[in-house]
Amino acid sequence: MNAEELLKRYAAGERYFPNVDLSHTSLQEVNLSGIVLKRAILEATDLSRSILVGADLNGVILKQATMTATRFNGSHLVGVDLTAANLTGADLSGVNLWRANLNKATLCEANLSRANLDEANLTGADLSRANLSGVQLSKANLTEAVIVDANLNRANLTETKLMRSHLCGAQLERAELIASELTAADLSRVNLEGANLSEANLSQANLSGANLTGVNLHRANLIAAKAILANLRGANLEQAELVTTNLTEADLSWANLSKTNLSGADLHRAILTDVNLNSAILRGANLIDAKLLQVEMNNVDLSWAIVPCVMSH
Incomplete structure (x- = not known):
């Protein structure tokens, strides 16, 4: 089946097209809402500015496909292969992308709000x-991954791997990052206000200029972080590891x-x-x-510390 035949049959009311091979074809600016293409092969296919609202695309191969400004909202793309696909500006809001392969895919300015990834x-x-x-x-x-200036407010990133990712300027307000892996990640100027990073690994991460107001870093690993x-x-850093962490000019008031x-x-x-430094x-x-003003410092180990500071208990 070629693209022309599929469009003709779709226009006649047919919606069920599983396992079709439409690789290297053009389906630009077409309305295929509600179509069933599960397990279809659409490698390097051009679907730019098309409408695939409520479509069944489970298991579809879309490697290197072009889908700029394409609408997928409400569709199902479980286990889809989008390796190196271009989804710039695509609408994937509310889409089910569970276990999808988006390795090296381009998703700049895409709408993935409330999507399942x-x-x-x-x-x-990107x-x-x-x-x-x-x-x-x-x-x-x-x-x-490059996630610069992205909006991840209230996102669930529990146990997510973000090693060496670039999140500079991203919004992560009240995001869940419990036990997430952020080793050597760039989190400079990130807004993590009220986020939960309990037991997260932030070793060697860059948090310079970040907003971590009220963040939960209980038992987190920030060894050698910046x-x-x-x-x-107001951050909770109880039992956290901050060995050799660079906190120059950081504001830890009420932490x-x-x-x-x-x-x-x-x-x-x-x-x-007003910091609690007990034990x-x-x-x-x-x-x-x-x-260090009005600090609780019971049973603190200050061995070999350099402490010519302003102190008031």
């Missing part, structure tokens, strides 16, 4: 400026640092007003010019 493969994908608000990305793989000028007001390991951390000119480890930490 649980366990999807987005390794190396999600710059995409709308991912309320998206489900639990256990997904976004290793080395958080210069970060806003950590909970109880039982936190800050060995070798750089707190030069950091603000620690914290500050062995070898740099506290030059830090402001």
